[in-house]
Amino acid sequence: MSERNNWENDRKNDQATESLTRLYQQRKAQLKAPPGIKRTMLRSHDSHNSANQLGRRMGHIALAASTFLLILITFWHHSAWKGASEEFAQASYTQVTLHSLANKKQSDVITERFAQHYADYLAQREVLVMHHQKHAVLATSNNGWQLKTCDAQIVKVSQDLIDALRSIHQIEGHFSRGDLVAVKFDKNGIILGIEHSEQYQHC
């Protein structure tokens, strides 16, 4: 009996659900969407696509413009650099000197000057060689010194110079006859200092 009641209830429920569904579908069939919605949608779709196309086109234009701008900047930068280089080059080399063989008259003068310079050079060299004899023997020490070098030359040193060199500590200590000394010269043959030498005197 209970099963029969349940079955009856289920059947009624199914019928009721079917009826509700049927009524719902009937209602829906009477309430169609207004055509305006579809028209608006299609219009929006067109404008949406147009906007997209416009956006894409704008994107392409922007890309092209950016590329052009980049090229322009690069070109401008290169030109500016090149201009600066040329400017620098002009600023650095404003004087031009010409070196060439002189004519005969001038050539004689140059030859003469060259000979004079060469003679001076030889004389200075001789002085330099002579006075760069660092080692000598103190021959006399009264009223100035006499230094005998190996090549039998005598270098006389005045007492004033000895005193002056002592005052600036370029001659220090006691010197007596027969001492081996080292004499320091500059390139012009001027004595800069005298000191004892331990080096053996060969000559």
Add this chain to the structure above:
Amino acid sequence: MTRYSHSGDQALLVKLYDACGDDLYHFLLTLSDSSLAKDICQKTWLKVMEKRHMYQDSGLFKAWLFTLARNLLMDEYRAVQRLSLIVNVHELSGEALDMSGSILGVFDKALMSLPFVQREAFCLQQEGFSLKEIAQITHCEHETIKSRLRYAKATLQVLLKDIAGDVYV
């Protein structure tokens, strides 16, 4: 929809509209009035176009469409502060249709007298959605939907019997 989401072809959109346009409008009309239903319909289809790339291939298009529409409708109600409290949802009523004198008119009256959430659940079920899909569309629990459907059907049956009597069934 998958093809449309990739291509954006208008012909495919038209096909989608022809398949679901009336269902969507009827759903929205049942939950609002004709003006708002039309407005939300247009907004929904616009959203479909805009967000077609977001469509998940695994999902049913109709469920996605109804979710978009339902969200827009709720946003609209919130915007006009007609849905400030969830209680108010039960008070929302759709536009009563002029179907007097027929069993359909009685059904319409009964349907529109249902609370909003029950009406919503009933409509979605009639549109072919499963309980799980209805729960997802309405952001509610599965059991809640079952309960709403049970009450909705029971109320409708009672109202129909009361109003229509023997004509019903």
